[in-house]
Amino acid sequence: MRPTERQLRAQLAFFHDFIRIQGAQGDPYAKVLGVPDNPYPHYEEARARGRLHRSTLGSWVTADHGLANQILRDRRVGVRKANGEKNPEFIAFDNSMLGVDPPDHTRLRRIAAPTLNHRMADGWRSRVQEICDRLIDDILAEDGPFDFMTAFAQRLPVAVIADLVGIPERSRADFHRISRRMVPLLEGVVTYEQTQSTEAAIKEITELxxxxxxxxxAEPRDDMISRLLPLVDDGSMTMAELVPMVTFVPLAGSETTVNLIGNGILALLTHPEQWRLLAERPELAAGAAEETLRYDAPVQQYRRFAHEEIELAGWKVPVDGELTILAGGANRDPQVFPDPNTFDITRAVGADTLAFSAGIHYCMGASLAKAxxxxxxxxxVRRIPRLRRAGPIRRGGSFIIRGMAEFPLATR
Ligand code: HEM
Incomplete structure (x- = not known):
């Protein structure tokens, strides 16, 4: 039975109070859930408690890179509980790849692979360049302080995903507006109003x-929807799976990339010597993207459930025990990244970052996002070399997605 508005509000209020009290009593994970501006010292506190520790909130928590990597690749854990019960916070992903375990996951991922693969990113480069140039033309035409998030960071990924999925021009504005309202699904719904608004948004995007x-x-084109439709016809997937798949891709690929771009520009402008280095050596832009993913990852944590009793770092995690991977913390594990709190675009991060997860749920859009x-x-950096900060930032309110809601910049 669905909870009433009063029950839901009471549950959320209880949950927030509980987290606040546990955080005040020193639990590092509860402090992270309180969405501090800077969660990184709390990840260090978590790591200081051991490779794995039990939070007073019940979850087994790790910010240790080696262990996080091992758990994400462990076939004895899944995104659902052992009996297949859904993670209640994952309503949006119920039938999407990220919300299911094998064998359904294996089948859905195989179906999506030809539409989202590594080679695809190369095909998109000229289109991405075109959109970037158009957005920068608009910013320069305004010639005044502007909000980087709304003027650039939110626009590029949504435009790319709309092309990729196959959203026609006339529906783009609706698609952008509805996608923005779905963001709390990725961030973790925290208020009653958000549950109402996101549920309505899922309904609207499904209708669209x-x-x-x-x-x-009737008229296939070169886009994800057109490529998937024949698979419904030949019985490889159902229509009930196609809609969540095409709904999920904009959700997975937009807000994450928005914040990779936002967090990267923030880190570069906060470290002006790195911005100057990039201006002198623009070939370091790929390194700047990799380093941002490590230093200030857009997705900060993942959750798994043990499907059998598992021994991990001296703990016996029982069946359905919840495991929290603090990826933002693992990416600053000094065992893997020397001097981890330094932002250095010449660092060879390579495959070591856990910003795109690891194992069977490894992000399918990683190459596109990095491109x-x-x-x-x-x-x-080439077109606006004097880009500078022009006021205080406002952060988003999520402990999962790390990014900014407002980022005032000036062009000179
Ligand atoms: C900077 C941008 C991005 C970041 C940081 C990111 C991060 C992630 C992470 C962490 C996961 C796995 C979560 C887990 O293991 O619980 C994931 C899965 C996924 N991502 Fe991304 N992502 C980004 C961009 C994209 C883009 C652009 C697309 C598509 C065009 C995309 C499509 C997917 C898909 C389909 C999955 C599900 C894979 C599966 O469950 O097997 N992502 N992403």
């Missing part, structure tokens, strides 16, 4: 997509 799917069926950030950083 059902119309577009019908259109693409977008690389082209964005290189183009911004």
């Amino acid at each position: 997509l059902v119309d577009i799917i019908a259109e693409r069926k 977008e950030a690389e082209i964005a950083f290189a183009t911004l």
Whole structure:
């Protein structure tokens, strides 16, 4: 039975109070859930408690890179509980890849692979460049202080994803507006109003997509919807799976990339010597994207459940025990990254970052996201070399997605 508004509000209020009290009593994970401006010292506190520790909130928590990597690749853990029960906070992802375990996961991922693969990113580069240039033209035409998030960081990934999925021009504004309202699903819903608004947004985007799917069926193009439709016809997937898949991709690929671009520009402008280095050597833009993913990851944590009793770092985690991977913390583990709190775009981060997870749920859009950030950083530093901060930032209110809601900048 669905909880009433009063019950839901009471549950959320209890949850927030409990977290606040546990945080005040020193639990590092509870402090992280309180969404501090700077969570990184709390990840260090978590690591100081051992490779794995039990939070007073019940979860087993790690910020140790080696252990985090091992858990994400461990076939004895899953995104659902052992009996397949859904993670209640994952409503949006119920039937999407990220919300299911094998064998469903294996099948859905195989279906999506040809539409989202490594080679795809190369095909997108010229389109990404074109969008970046157009957005920068608009910023320069305004010739005044501007909000980088709304003027650039939010626009590029949504435009790319709309192309990729196959959203027609006339539905772009609706798609952008609805996608923004779905963001709390990725961030973790925290208020009653958000549950109402996001549920309504899922309904709206589903309706929008059902119309577009019908259109693409009649007239296929080179986009994700058109490529998936024949698979419904030949029985490889159901229509009930196609809609969540095309709904999930904009959700997974937009707000994450938005914050990679935002967090990267913030780190570069906060470390002016790195910005100057990038201006002198624009070929370091790919390194700047990698280093941002390590230094200030857009997705800070992942959750798994043990499917059998597992021994991990001296603990016996029982069946359905919840494991929290503090990826933002693991990315600053000094065992793997020397001098981890230093932002250095010449650092060879390579495959070591856990910013895109690891194992079977490894992000399918990683190459595309990195290409977008690389082209964005290189183009911004070339075309607006005097880009500078023009006021205080306002952070988003999520402990999962790390980024800014407002980022005032000036062009000179
Ligand atoms: C900077 C940008 C991005 C970041 C940081 C990011 C991060 C992640 C992470 C951490 C996961 C796995 C979460 C877990 O293990 O619990 C994931 C999964 C996924 N991502 Fe991304 N992502 C980004 C961009 C994209 C883009 C652009 C797309 C698509 C165009 C995309 C599509 C997906 C898909 C389909 C999955 C599910 C994979 C699976 O469950 O097997 N992501 N992403």
